[in-house]
Amino acid sequence: MTVIPTAPLAAPEGIESRRKRRAPRKPVRPFSWGRALAWTYVIAFLLVTVFPFYWILRTSLSNNFALSTDPGSFLPVGFSFDAFARVLGFASRDEALAAGGSGASIDILLSVRNSVIYAGLMTIIVVTASALAAYAFARLQWRGRNLVFSILLTALMVPGILTLLPNFVLINDLGLLNTFAGLLLPGALFSAFNIFFLRQFMLGLSAEVEEAALIDGAGPWKTMFRITLPMTSGPLVTLSILTFIGTWNDYFWPLLVANDAEVRPLTLALGVFQQASPQSQPDFSGQMAATLIAALPMLLLFMIFGKRIVNSIGFSGIK
Amino acid sequence: MATTAAPRRNAPGRAHGLASRRNPSHRNDWKLALLLIAPAVIGFAVFAVYPTLRGIYLSFTDFQVLSPPEWTGLENIQTLLGDKMFWQSLGITFYFVALSVVFGILVSLVTAVILHRLTGSPFIRGLVILPFLISGVVAALVWQWMLDPQLGIVNIALEALTGERIKFLSSPEWVIPSVAAISVWKSMGYNAILIVAGLSTIPNEVYEAGRLDGASEIQMFRRLTIPLLRPILAMVIVLTVISAFQVFDIVAVTTKGGPANSSNVLQMYIYDKAFNQFDFGYAATMSLSLFVMLIAITFLQMRLLRADESDTN
Numbered sequence: 001m002t003v004i005p006t007a008p009l010a011a012p013e014g015i016e017s018r019r020k021r022r023a024p025r026k027p028v029r030p031f032s033w034g035r036a037l038a039w040t041y042v043i044a045f046l047l048v049t050v051f052p053f054y055w056i057l058r059t060s061l062s063n064n065f066a067l068s069t070d071p072g073s074f075l076p077v078g079f080s081f082d083a084f085a086r087v088l089g090f091a092s093r094d095e096a097l098a099a100g101g102s103g104a105s106i107d108i109l110l111s112v113r114n115s116v117i118y119a120g121l122m123t124i125i126v127v128t129a130s131a132l133a134a135y136a137f138a139r140l141q142w143r144g145r146n147l148v149f150s151i152l153l154t155a156l157m158v159p160g161i162l163t164l165l166p167n168f169v170l171i172n173d174l175g176l177l178n179t180f181a182g183l184l185l186p187g188a189l190f191s192a193f194n195i196f197f198l199r200q201f202m203l204g205l206s207a208e209v210e211e212a213a214l215i216d217g218a219g220p221w222k223t224m225f226r227i228t229l230p231m232t233s234g235p236l237v238t239l240s241i242l243t244f245i246g247t248w249n250d251y252f253w254p255l256l257v258a259n260d261a262e263v264r265p266l267t268l269a270l271g272v273f274q275q276a277s278p279q280s281q282p283d284f285s286g287q288m289a290a291t292l293i294a295a296l297p298m299l300l301l302f303m304i305f306g307k308r309i310v311n312s313i314g315f316s317g318i319k
Numbered sequence: 320m321a322t323t324a325a326p327r328r329n330a331p332g333r334a335h336g337l338a339s340r341r342n343p344s345h346r347n348d349w350k351l352a353l354l355l356i357a358p359a360v361i362g363f364a365v366f367a368v369y370p371t372l373r374g375i376y377l378s379f380t381d382f383q384v385l386s387p388p389e390w391t392g393l394e395n396i397q398t399l400l401g402d403k404m405f406w407q408s409l410g411i412t413f414y415f416v417a418l419s420v421v422f423g424i425l426v427s428l429v430t431a432v433i434l435h436r437l438t439g440s441p442f443i444r445g446l447v448i449l450p451f452l453i454s455g456v457v458a459a460l461v462w463q464w465m466l467d468p469q470l471g472i473v474n475i476a477l478e479a480l481t482g483e484r485i486k487f488l489s490s491p492e493w494v495i496p497s498v499a500a501i502s503v504w505k506s507m508g509y510n511a512i513l514i515v516a517g518l519s520t521i522p523n524e525v526y527e528a529g530r531l532d533g534a535s536e537i538q539m540f541r542r543l544t545i546p547l548l549r550p551i552l553a554m555v556i557v558l559t560v561i562s563a564f565q566v567f568d569i570v571a572v573t574t575k576g577g578p579a580n581s582s583n584v585l586q587m588y589i590y591d592k593a594f595n596q597f598d599f600g601y602a603a604t605m606s607l608s609l610f611v612m613l614i615a616i617t618f619l620q621m622r623l624l625r626a627d628e629s630d631t632n
Contacts, residue, residue: 034536038433045430046446049508052461053449055472059464071470072479133359142349152359155367161565161586162610165593165603166370166377169384186370189362220351249454251568256594267456271572274460284464291460298452306445313448313512 060289083289108290111269118183118265119247123240125188134198135224155192168256178260194239201235238312241305266294377603384599395604408588416563418499423559426507431514447508455568462501463573488573491581501569510555517551553624557617564613585609
């Protein structure tokens with residue numbers, strides 16, 4: 001349900017090769033104050049960016065009572081894994097309270113499961129539906145093709161704010177509140193941006209191989225699965241990653257339709273857990289442990305696909 | 320997969336059009352096309368077109384979800400015009416948008432220019448986008464903890480430096496700047512990478528020519544970089560404005576609109592009307608008005624920024 005989809009674009013080779021071409025010409029530069037200042041800025045910027053992640057880790061490994069004794073320490077205070085045991089449900093209520101828990105509980109494994117189902121199914125369905133539609137718009141010959149495509153693209157203009165409430169009413173009317181179907185349906189079938197992006201890429205592919213296959217009698221269905229979609233695998237992966245991240249982090253739509261613990265994704269569960277914590281003695285280490293668990297899959301994705309994600313973001317702008 | 324062995328990427332694209340028009344194997348394409356676009360078209364009709372029209376309709380009704388909507392004409396709009404809380408929310412939202420757009424774009428632009436000149440390291444660029452990968456809820460939780468008046472590391476550092484603490488999220492004058500700072504933190508790296516991509520499309524020769532003419536770095540930045548970067552900069556600004564107008568998760572987690580409604584942004588107020596007071600009709604009216612404002616602002620920005628052209632030609 002993101003309003004404006006993040007825009008990835010294909011073929012990151014462009015920037016890379018340009019950079020490589022330029023690189024050998026650069027001689028080793030002598031020291032300059034300007035460069036030193038610039039590096040100082042970059043390091044400061046990175047510190048601000050990364051520090052909160054470190055602070056999540058540091059706090060989650062601290063004892064919640066000990067935290068208040070030395071809040072400025074850069075290392076965990078009263079090092080323990082109690083906070084993780086608490087939010088993962090491995091500690092009894094008494095143990096949790098003794099370790100500084102607030103008594104609020106969070107069934108984080110259930111929420112992880114829900115988030116995996118929500119983001120996973122969303123990614124599979126919307127990328128598949130978009131790829132099929134994109135093929136029809138890029139490769140098949142039929143009347144009204146461009147007209148239908150232009151109509152679908154108008155959806156890019158309408159921000160979520162206008163459709164969210166009526167979509168809630170619709171899901172409510174259909175009796176799908178607190179179901180995965182209700183969570184998924186509004187976003188899973190249609191994504192204007194994905195279709196646009198994949199069509200654009202398919203149009204850029206040479207049609208010769210496909211035409212050859214068609215002439216050999218392969219039929220468009222077989223051609224699509226054997227030739228066009230495999231050649232589109234790069235952008236399909238990129239879109240899948242971006243869709244997964246976006247859905248995993250989604251908050252507003254689940255808040256409207258999925259408040260039941262059985263379907264509630266992590267973002268919502270985190271919010272509920274935080275609200276349940278008493279204002280007087282919040283369970284900061286528990287919150288940070290839960291936060292770390294919620295962010296972990298994204299950080300793993302980042303380690304595996306980091307460069308690809310950066311390139312896909314970079315290329316959105318150029319078009 | 321094996322079939323992709325040798326796609327001839329450089330073959331001229333026009334071969335497609337010519338061949339396909341004569342090729343009888345495309346005669347039955349429309350059947351398959353219908354099948355392939357069916358899911359997308361159904362999704363578009365049911366979950367985009369229908370709710371948009373229904374949202375507009377509901378804006379002119381009294382609707383409490385449980386009973387069917389009742390047409391009330393312009394009553395909601397009259398309520399809106401006289402609703403102090405709406406105008407206050409709108410003001411707060413504008414304040415938030417202004418802060419997060421001005422500072423966000425400034426930081427992203429400076430960072431992008433420096434990164435572009437200094438290093439192409441994928442590792443550094445990767446680190447820069449980290450906050451984009453996490454949800455607003457996670458960002459809000461960790462910053463709420465770091466900004467905590469008693470135990471937060473930011474306040475501890477602040478006290479060591481200035482001797483004073485600031486109630487970032489619990490005082491009316493600091494809450495919006497603080498929420499805007501969290502929002503900037505979350506999006507600055509992403510925007511910087513977008514701008515870096517724009518910068519790398521500017522040919523080096525432009526700068527070499529500038530240098531030959533004796534232009535200083537700052538002159539080149541103002542006279543060459545900014546104008547050539549205009550289209551992408553415009554896009555980043557428009558996207559930032561649109562998302563800032565709809566800020567919700569950071570506010571919902573850190574303040575819930577408080578203290579005393581001082582961070583009650585419009586999206587928060589709409590949510591509250593619909594889901595706590597069950598006044599869906601009026602909530603729809605506010606959504607519609609926000610939508611109209613967004614369209615108008617986007618249009619205005621595109622005109623002002625002349626987003627579709629750079630200054631080169």
